[in-house]
Amino acid sequence: MKFSYYPGCTLKTKAKELDKYARLSAEALGIDLVELENWQCCGGAYSMAKDEIASKLSSVRALAAAKEKGQDLVTLCSACHNVLKQVNNDMTTNEDMINRVHNYMKDEEPYNGETKVIHFLELLRDVVGFDKLKEKVVNPLGGKKVAAYYGCLLLRPSKIMAMDNPENPTIIEDFIRAIGGEPVVYPYRNECCGGYIALEDKNNAIKKSTLVMESAEKNGAEEIITACPLCLYNLNKNGAVELPVKYFTELLAEALGVKGEN
Amino acid sequence: MSFSNNLKENVIRSAGVDPKKCMKCGKCTATCPNGNEMEYKPHQFVYMVEKGDIEPLMNTDSIYKCLSCFACVERCPRGVEPAKFIEAVRVAKIRKQGENHLKADMIPDLLDEDLPQQAIVTAFRKYSK
Numbered sequence: 116m117k118f119s120y121y122p123g124c125t126l127k128t129k130a131k132e133l134d135k136y137a138r139l140s141a142e143a144l145g146i147d148l149v150e151l152e153n154w155q156c157c158g159g160a161y162s163m164a165k166d167e168i169a170s171k172l173s174s175v176r177a178l179a180a181a182k183e184k185g186q187d188l189v190t191l192c193s194a195c196h197n198v199l200k201q202v203n204n205d206m207t208t209n210e211d212m213i214n215r216v217h218n219y220m221k222d223e224e225p226y227n228g229e230t231k232v233i234h235f236l237e238l239l240r241d242v243v244g245f246d247k248l249k250e251k252v253v254n255p256l257g258g259k260k261v262a263a264y265y266g267c268l269l270l271r272p273s274k275i276m277a278m279d280n281p282e283n284p285t286i287i288e289d290f291i292r293a294i295g296g297e298p299v300v301y302p303y304r305n306e307c308c309g310g311y312i313a314l315e316d317k318n319n320a321i322k323k324s325t326l327v328m329e330s331a332e333k334n335g336a337e338e339i340i341t342a343c344p345l346c347l348y349n350l351n352k353n354g355a356v357e358l359p360v361k362y363f364t365e366l367l368a369e370a371l372g373v374k375g376e377n
Numbered sequence: 378m379s380f381s382n383n384l385k386e387n388v389i390r391s392a393g394v395d396p397k398k399c400m401k402c403g404k405c406t407a408t409c410p411n412g413n414e415m416e417y418k419p420h421q422f423v424y425m426v427e428k429g430d431i432e433p434l435m436n437t438d439s440i441y442k443c444l445s446c447f448a449c450v451e452r453c454p455r456g457v458e459p460a461k462f463i464e465a466v467r468v469a470k471i472r473k474q475g476e477n478h479l480k481a482d483m484i485p486d487l488l489d490e491d492l493p494q495q496a497i498v499t500a501f502r503k504y505s506k
Contacts, residue, residue, distance in 0.1 A: 124494045129491065160445050163461045315500070352489070
């Protein structure tokens with residue numbers, strides 16, 4: 116099965132593992148991820164201002180490129196996923212933006228939100244299936260207590276992201292179960308780590324990341340997993356709790372027995 | 378989208394949500410992870426925009442405290458989605474000449490070796506034009 120794939124800027128630099136383990140795992144699962152040619156950075160944050168349009172064009176270009184290939188577009192970084200999905204929603208609902216984008220881009224076939232954007236976790240749940248994934252696991256986690264950290268961007272706003280219940284999600288917990296771990300549910304799993312505030316207000320990021328990690332630790336977590344490079348950075352760097360934080364794709368590749376491959 | 382000289386109208390149009398739908402329950406501020414750091418809190422953005430009291434909002438650091446975590450957007454029971462007003466005011470501010478909150482030459486001092494690019498591009502999106 117072939118999918119267009121949008122890695123995003125951070126997966127080419129500081130979060131190479133997130134990308135590498137996803138590709139190795141996809142291959143092992145019979146999924147062909149074809150990286151979009153000439154993709155541009157999504158900008159990291161979706162601007163909620165309806166008249167902010169130029170900064171959303173890079174997302175429209177990626178969405179249109181996937182449409183041209185007739186493929187669904189797979190994302191991995193939580194921020195890219197959030198931005199692409201919200202811009203895609205704009206391209207069916209924000210009439211003023213749609214007109215301006217069409218007038219500016221002058222594409223032969225104007226883009227109107229046709230591409231389906233799916234996160235790698237949704238690919239595992241909805242295309243592969245967690246039951247099938249379980250059958251392919253060769254190194255199960257052996258009941259390790261793993262805490263899923265959703266953060267903000269995977270789930271909200273839920274009427275657009277439509278991945279899972281925004282207050283009581285299960286997708287990463289189901290993933291952990293499928294690869295042989297025991298999911299740890301804790302109150303702060305969908306609260307913010309501080310995000311980009313780390314750049315100008317480190318103490319603030321320390322407070323928020325520590326709250327998340329203490330909450331996971333108190334509930335018995337031995338390890339935390341995430342899909343977001345900035346969450347991983349904040350928890351690792353700014354969370355005042357010694358608990359390993361990893362990308363979910365690393366555990367996946369390990370479970371599938373492909374972690375050591377290149 | 379036509380341009381108006383009326384700041385209040387422009388902010389409401391840019392936000393795309395209706396402050397009059399607010400029932401003053403305060404859930405936005407209660408759920409905001411950064412509300413404690415703000416001079417004007419999310420619920421105050423809603424009623425001050427409704428009153429047309431935009432200038433104080435443009436001149437407060439609170440517009441740079443919103444983390445864009447969408448918690449208030451998700452949890453507002455009336456669909457007012459307060460972060461959209463914070464964003465609209467922030468955008469109105471940084472679009473003005475010389476009002477960039479983050480400048481490129483400030484970046485080297487803020488970097489550490491692990492900081493993901495995502496943090497830098499996001500900060501530029503939020504703080505500068």
